[in-house]
Amino acid sequence: MPLATGLLALVLPERTDSPARSRDRRASRPSRLASVGPRSQGAGEASTLRVYLAAVLGGAVSASAWLVPGTGFSAVLGWITALLLVYTVRARRAYMPAFAAGLVGHVIGFYWVAGTVSAFGGFGPLTSALIFALFVALGAILFLVFALVHHQLPAAFDALALRSATAVVMAELLTIRIFPWHFGHTQIAFTPFVQIAGIGGAMAVSFLMFWLAEVSVRIVVFRERRRTFLVPVLLFALAIGYGVAMMRTFTAPQGLPQEVIVVQGNASLAEKRDIDSARKNLARIYELSCQAAHPGSLIVWPEGSVPAYIPAAIGQVGNPPVLPWIGDGSALLVGAYSFLPDHRRYNAAFAVYPDGTIPQPYFKQILIPFGESMPLSSYFPWLKGLNAKAGVFSAGTETRVFSYPMRRPDGTTSTLKVAPMICYEDTVPALAREASRKGAELLINITSDSWFGRTLAPHQHHLIAAFRAIENRRFLIRATNTGLSGVVDPLGRTIASIPPFAEGTATAQVTPLTYRSAYTNWIGDRPWWTLLVVGLVATIHAKGMRRVRLSCA
Incomplete structure (x- = not known):
């Protein structure tokens, strides 16, 4: 070197x-x-x-x-x-x-x-x-x-x-x-x-x-x-x-391939905050999804793609039809917002199965201070007044693994087990490890990196997240609003991507894996x-x- x-x-x-060798002479x-x-x-x-x-x-x-x-x-x-x-x-x-x-x-x-x-x-x-x-x-x-x-x-x-x-x-x-x-x-x-x-x-x-x-x-x-x-x-x-x-x-792991389609709508921060622009972005993401979808594919949307609060117990896409459904045998993982009957609100990931069934969503567990919550505001309510723009989300309490009933083009069926992570959570090794231990075959991160602007931060975020793929020997799929979106293989290599501040889709064939690495299984x-x-x-x-x-x- x-x-x-x-x-x-x-x-x-x-x-x-060496200081180690001169230790006896230091006094003199x-x-x-x-x-x-x-x-x-x-x-x-x-x-x-x-x-x-x-x-x-x-x-x-x-x-x-x-x-x-x-x-x-x-x-x-x-x-x-x-x-x-x-x-x-x-x-x-x-x-x-x-x-x-x-x-x-x-x-x-x-x-x-x-x-x-x-x-x-x-x-x-x-x-x-x-x-x-x-x-x-x-x-x-x-x-x-x-x-x-x-x-x-x-x-x-x-x-x-x-x-x-x-x-x-x-x-x-x-x-x-x-x-x-x-x-x-x-x-x-x-x-x-x-x-x-x-x-x-x-x-x-x-x-x-x-x-x-x-x-x-x-x-x-x-x-x-x-x-x-x-x-x-x-x-x-x-x-x-x-x-x-x-x-x-x-490099070429054994197993039946699964088609994954990542969608990036490129909605700027200003557009995300404007409800009309957010709805137009939703329509564009849906259009891109329909163009790229195939029977048996899994389509992944970014965090907060659906600008609405959806009840956690919605059950079906048609009750009411606020979550997307293509109806051609493809499945979706969608970022939205949710609430429980006690009015607690969450940043959420919804799974939409090929038949339109929607299980209980995943609630984001690690909230970003000052943006999604105001620290200590539950104890000192007056703190909310210091930052009126801070969210009032509650934190989820458990990792969730969705079991998608998939049908391949050849007519065979399988169950695809997917664990979502939202935003910053893909930088926390313990969450991905827990998801893999609970049976997740694919790890998926949905995020909104538009907050970073035109900086290197999206690339740095993607780099840190890629280690979750290596640690757990899983494919990691990342869908972001403005990039960097992509697919990372179990060796940490990005095999498909959409560059930042571009609109489009990325399609990759991934292998659902049940292998447990030493790190996942017991070392940590x-x-x-x-x-x-x-x-x-x-x-x-x-x-x-x-x-x-x-x-x-």
Whole structure:
């Protein structure tokens, strides 16, 4: 990686010994990374500047990876980010540099949040800017926690170079992010490598990236040589071998194909808010569906396509005829709104079976704060007055799997099991995992990404969602109002798509799958919670032993 080597050369310290090896000499020598005052231009200040340079560069490179999402260049930038951040946190005073990296990365990589907050929440420029600043600061805490955990872990983690890998997954596991990204997401174009997400999720990719990055930094920068450094290299080789095996299995998975048609009407945000324009968009989506439909096909509409509240117990399309039905043997999954007899309102997904039967809808479980609900307004009603545009939706409480009775063109019948996710829910691994465990053969996301405007956010959203396909070995179908709509195969590759801000349909042959990956079946996030406990216990034990030694000295 010549580019990575060149960037590291910019921040190489003057020393060549590892902090792990020089631990015994720290008491007798001044820190090279501590500032020695504004008048001094000594080695300490120079080294501190190098650490800050590495940190800011790492944040910028991380952001750049998110500005070219889903590409091979993004994957390369992800590795460079890991190298720079590992170098940064190995400095003795890495907290502020790491936090600075997070600030830079979030300001550049997720610049669109400011505009989305304004459009979705209805806030003015000043309030939106303040919320964006809060988003950036909270997001940067991930980098700060990375540095904090890295420094607190005991020396036992150094033997296998596990300090950085452990710290990064602890940071990803513990920090709250409104846009739940992982460093491993940058590797989606590195298809053989990301298949380990089928074992340990996106954090497995982050873990192995930073494990190899620490080994590389300790070899290149600190001139360390240990046989144990071969362990992550061998595991990386095994990961690639596993990925190749998964590609052979799921490039053309066994099973009867199912035709899926994704419809994108390209209704702008202004049109969605205007009832007459929304109805015209509904008519256009229906027209596109009729043109593309075939007997036995499943047609997927975006979130909120039907601008009406439909009773949850509607039962049939003709009672009253407010949900679409083509009547040619095709089935639909439609985004609309619903309510229960107690007047609770929901953002919903309705299944329309080929015979016009409509089961109970799926209610969105994770609501977007300030847009679909006002946080804490049930306890403090006066908060609703602060944002009159916020919705009053209730949250659903369970994952639903629809069982479509399908008839193929050859006359054979089958039951197609489909689990919907609405909007942001496809970024939450637990929901897709639960749906797969409940028998879903296809995962479907219906969303309205028009809030993002003409930014890279729809592509970033699609990238994160694609990991749900890898983790659960399912085809993922995504229908959005303005794009990016598409179909993702069980390897995370987008096999059909409609570009953003275009009207049209995309048709794909997918295979309903019942295979349960290790991640779906039993692993989940258990390794990372276990690692958290091990790290915590090891740290407490090491600190306790240090106090005992000091008291005995």
